[in-house]
Amino acid sequence: MKRNFLKLALLSTALTATSAMAQDVTLNIESWRNDDLVLWQEQIIPAFEAKHPGIKVNFTPSAPAEYNAVLNSKLDAGSAGDLITCRPFDASLALYEAGHLSGLDDMDSMSNFSDVAKSAWQTDDGAVSFCVPMASVIHGFIYNKDAFAEVGVDVPTTEAEFFAALDKFKEDGTYIPMAMGTNDQWEAATMGYNNIGPNYWKGEEGRLALIAGEQKLTDEQWVAPYATLAKWGAYLGDGYEAQTYPDSQNLFTLGRAAIYPAGSWEISGFNTQADFEMGAFKPPVQNAGDTCYISDHTDIGIGMNAATEHPEAAKTFLAWVGSPEFAAIFGNALPGFFPLSKEPVDLADPLAKEIVGWRGECESTIRSTYQILSRGTPNLENETWGASVAAIKGASAPADLGAELQEGLASWYEPQQ
Template sequence: MRYRHALISSALTSLGLGLALVAGSAFADDAVTLKLGSWRTEDIAVWQDKVLPAFEAKHPNIKVEFAPINTNEYNAAIQSQIEAGAGPDLLTCRPFDVNREWIGRGYFEPLADFDGMKNFAATSQAAWTDAKGAPFCLPVAAVLAGFYYNVDIFKELGLEVPKTQDEFIKVLQKIKDNGKYTPLAYGSAESWQLAYNGLYNIGPAYWHGEDGRLGLIDGTKKLTDPEFVQAFAAFAAWKPFLPAGQASLQYADMTQLFTLGKAAILPDGSWDINQVTATGLNVGVFGPPASKDGDKRYLQEMPDMAIGINKASKHKDAAKVFLTWLASPEFQEIYVNEAPGFFAMSNQPVTYKNELAQKFADLKKGAQLTPRLALDRLSAGNPPLDDEIWRVLQTMMIGDDVTPEKATAELQAGLASWYAPQKK
């Protein structure tokens, strides 16, 4: 995972009269076909059966072809196509460093003057801007991270949803003492999710979300600062509550352990909603606990994907009409309800039909939102901080030799070896 029915007149009005006239002359008489590149092959039915028919019903002279490429091949394939002067008209955009590299190579049409961007706050746009903050992709969806829990197990054991780290550990201890269920369906075989569903999930409560993340970026914070060490320690505190053989437990195994009713809590992302509810389990969700009573709540909201216009496209006017529709609640409600666990990023209200998705979305209320710690600039060099965190967390959670202090010191040394702001 490395990772709506707007009127056509209102769409054209939002683009401005000038674009409406250009659009009319450019493709009112002859149909235009746009190609949309994406890495989400699992979304073929969503786009082909739901999204694109809704758009084309209002724009019969603009056809859109959804052309996904396998996730692991997408970046290289798109780069090869565009460098050859080709590529799809519309590009699905990776967040942060990868996209910033593509912006630097001139792949995208600038969107600073695109009216649809007004529906998205600066924080929603940030994953797809250049170094000066200018936008190049329209935000489409984000994912959240939290904790799924078995409601029936909680009722059976008389447990309350924890709101602080101390309460969380006490809940885990009660489950362990009961002996009937595994407290946490969690393992260390796949290192990516130790970061994304573990440390990056609870860590913002300690490094204070954007204060800590941006502090690492500008060099005013270091990974060896107390707040980062405390975050690693809070994550390491999960170890006594993991299942036997957790070192070899893979991501799919974790989900299965939970869905079979053998574990009480699953730290995971919103993207797994369909999987965790597949067996009809009575599932609830709670957000990452605050570090202590009275502290602010933080929630990982990871910008997952956006869509931009290929600067070499011959159909930019049609592409902007499509992007305008993507900025509308009509598209957003279709997409988030056909792909539950993905969340709209605009400032316009969206209704989630999936009950668990709505509960996940409700966690955003009153919480400080922050993306994953190490994907913005901090992983653009060698060694990339995100990859290093995966590696170090795995050694910390599998053995006893790597303490939170040693882990953060090793990570800081690696980051400071190449990232200029951390060399101060």
């Protein structure tokens, strides 16, 4: 009996130890989104741990500007977290190619995302996906509803209506028609060229054709947006050439401008700062009835450190990130950062809800310069900044801008030679 009792005691001890080990898995997440720390600590992590009591999660962000360097140092030293928040395109692709991120195509949850959603975290041939898409930002125009009502302006849907609206605000004189400057350059390309451009080059059709070398930057659909931007300068107010990005934000939220060419990431800040009701409209099409295209740009994903000691637990977390529960928490806690899963998310914020609704009306694409085409010198993304500014200022003809960009791209990108 003593022998049997001893065996039972040993077995009980072993089972207790095994149970403790099973509950002792802790996953660490690397990220640059340090401003999201409270969201993770108070909403995301508790929701996950409630469903998965055997797994604990720590969110350990770095400063955004330091993230790439800090992460690479940790990976080289073998001290990086189990889960790695992924920036879009080349930075994360380099991590995968260096063996730091695992392929995730065997996960059922990856089928919850479209090809466009996954494109920021795939190999160039699309054969391997290495991060679960979390959220995108959508481009369009945010407007002051009070200003539109006061001046009697209708929300535009076509380019002709758009410029008619700008003309009406300019004639009235109460409001700057549109708040955007060219001092910082990137806004002209991001909220200008890549905002309106997809309606010209037909979104993914044109973007992928440019990568394949089947279209050129001198083609009409790539030059025409510069001709449209050339009309913007007359509506941006005095001194727009020296106006910074924060200047533009302030002009709009203080109620001095009627329209703001926007990325959806502005929503939270604008909700706090503006004391008027806001609405949004998608990039106007050239003709009524045309198919519309929106820049629904992949912004953030999350992948698994290939060296993690807890791959099963890490994949459990990644599968949950692909779930409707995560999408609802993330989308509502950060209005303007839209979940990328195929299943719609019910958003509470009215402006975010209005903008994400465009997905059901238009075709989604991503910024034309972000995948593959900005790896060489000259960098097409940066060159597009300068070209967009030159178009708005009227410093160069649209055809000349297209020719210059095409020459730069063809100098290093073989499919365009």
